[in-house]
Amino acid sequence: MTTDPRRRIPRTDDLLNHPAVRDASLSATAKKALVQQVQAKARAGEIAPEDVLDHVRAQLPHTPTSLHPVLNATGVVVHTNLGRAPLSHAARCAIEQAAGYTDVELELESGQRSSRRGAGALDALLDACPEAEAALVVNNAAAALVLTCAALNHHGRVVISRGELIEIGAGFRLPELIESARVELVEVGATNRTHLSDYAAAPGAFLKVHPSNYRVEGFTAEASVAELADLAEQRGAALIVDVGSGLLRPDALMPAEPPISEALADGADVVLASGDKLLGGPQAGIILGKKEAIAACARHPLARAVRIDKIRLAALEATVAGGNTPVERFLHAEPDELYQRCRRLAEQLPLECEIVEHDGRVGGGGAPGLRLKGYALRLPEYVAARLRAGDVPVLARVKDGACLVDPRCIEPADEAALGAALVAAWKEQA
Template structure:
């Protein structure tokens, strides 16, 4: 029988739509998704990739294994803790539970006692203030860039933002700080030079048109050598002008592991009127922009019309509250992982597959603490294993360096070590 003749035996669409497996799949998938799976499978049969008798079985298997999202979970074996390409911070179990709890109707903007409308995200705000007592008020928006844009818009739209030239950074994906601020209607007043800015530069620039002073932490690079900058303690000598400190990374309090990384508590006590930061970096929570500071300044931001456009949703508020109020987030655990324990875990995998273990420094990532090494260990595999690991199940992202595929377990939950080992074994078999 010819291939053309066999095509006549491919099941019709109406027959396939009535299959029990397809009927039950409607509980999880939309009709357009089901039909696309059926049509794609029929096309495979027409091309001769599968036989007509296999169509029903292939459709049932495809619908059963189809995920709710095309985003694939990945085991991060790079040693980079805050990995932007992998969604930055992984959420804690508490935060995941909070997401589920907030997925239905919740009192995000309702006082259940009175039945009246309430301030949005009260619980997240209270959690932030409890974790950072130096702040008088808090506000949560949808990301760190939005927090900075809201601050400069509310305080300096149509006026000047005074900022050091050495802090006009590009924050990633081509987005530049000057462009963000210009989009708010504020005018940049650049002071100092790329490598040296002094107090008098700021003082001379301040005038009737000054909306705020902006202090930006250049988190994703370092400038060494003949340099000078002005601290928040010095800037607060300039009276009558709000000081905005953009911290970027999201530390609420000092971390001895990262002595040069600024934190919100220190920035506020040193003179900042408001600080802005990301929630999904060193804080270890969901994507969010965090604003902490004086009641009057935060209040001006909250009342600005732009605040509505950049407000965050109930899911991020719930996850942020759970992150701040809970125990150490996965990001914190990975940063402070015991190198000796990391070596034991790496050696277990290496021994099982006949590989070697080599010293390997992890990194903070996400623009945080550039150049700060996180001492650890990695399993050294042939470079060609990297692609198989990425395409395997589970997907594993290793580091490819110096002609080798390196598996660093720092960011892999220890409970996933067996899954990681199986993935490595599968990659090496091929």
């Protein structure tokens, strides 16, 4: 009489108490479900009872999150598929500090609830942009647009040029976003030409949106922020300006990208921008402007629904106050230095490879058409897939049958990891 092999399957409690399982970054419920799933395979004869522990360990997560750090070798600085702006060291430290209990809505001196949530981030924004009287931060730029249209519309209407009814990422279109605030959207002008007189003939608050992910050229006309501000004041209505990418002050590299400070100086009641694009911070919808207008937005019921969390408030404060963000460095990288970095990478490869001129991009809808002069390694196309599948995933650009590896967005500390990934990808194919 033979012993049933299923009797050799490790007990559930023994498996759960094994150090590898006990210390894994999974809930108790998830650990038990995983153990029972593997035990069921052993009972069905799919695996040997002696292999149960090894199969459980193989399926345990190695990190607390399924997100993988990726090296961005595309040359696109604000890469939406990679989470847009990489955070500065100061912002990352701020996130860790804010992960526990914080005084995000508490006045420590009095012990009472604070009426100014995230005061540090708001003060940092006002210090960096003194043209603003007040600040408000919400979950993202789309939330900022919906909130301001809901709070500042004039008799239930918002007026916008037909040339500014843009579509943003993932197929979301501004008209639908604005109308979700339960306001009537009044379209004026034409795709290429909208005059001040078009706005004057339409009732409602004014909304001006920078078409940051495309350009209209040729026979064009538009009303300026200053002109619309005067008209809005005469009407007793608000002027909302969405500059998009979050440039606080002018940057000579991107002369066509409107800074927040300029729109405020020209008389906008509120200016909206993203926190995770040119500002180089976390996802956030930044609203800067006049006290009365900001207060109206903060009082609106939607403000609670689009409230930003303490983690991103901390990261935003550190980003604005600290400066020297990765985005800023990557945008202003010197071509000669990029060439030398390509040479150092090429010297690590077993075969010769070509260094080619390669224009980087701002990305994230910022400064469309602007070319950032630089260089890249030109490798066989197959290398791109190998790089993505490596222990440290690397995203390169695939173009014209080649894999282009651009070091623009690679931190110096990550250059060795990129070199090792290139060598591994090359050897694996060989």
